Amino acid sequence: MNKIFDPNNPIIKLCISGMELEESGNSEDAITMFHxxxxxxxxDYERFIxxxxIARIQKSVTDKLKWMETSLQCALKINDDNVKSAYPTLYLHIAKCYExxxxxxxxxxxxELSNSAKAAPADEGPFYHGTKADVYGKIKVQNFAKEKCRVLH
Structure with missing residues (x-):
């Protein structure tokens, strides 16, 4: 399966609208749009996105964890290199919640899972286009995860 980010996908459009609402300070309408x-x-691809x-905008750590794990489970079902580029970020957010x-x-x-996941995306996939998840780069995600593993040993 080869999933390519499509900004014309109706679900992607809803998420982009939600991000715009979020950026304008309208969190409540943003969460409604994401739901x-x-x-x-x-x-599963659309559910993953x-x-x-939904996870990103949660105020409760427990809710954030639930939705990040949901996103990861959807991503794992897809088994696509383009989606696999999100694994380090998803595992990292999940780790932070548990911490x-x-x-x-x-x-x-x-x-550790974040660290061992493929650090550089096979393509620029959905975590490059239209989201902020790749702002700090996959290498920084990997380095952060390595440091956390070292500290937690």
């Missing part, structure tokens, strides 16, 4: 994307998603954005919840064992495991 609309989730409910209208027709496959929508759930990631905030005081679960150092799961935090360490997810930091």
């Amino acid at each position: 609309k994307a989730w409910h209208e998603a027709s496959d 929508a759930s990631y954005h 905030k919840l005081g679960d150092s064992e799961n935090a360490k495991r997810n930091y």
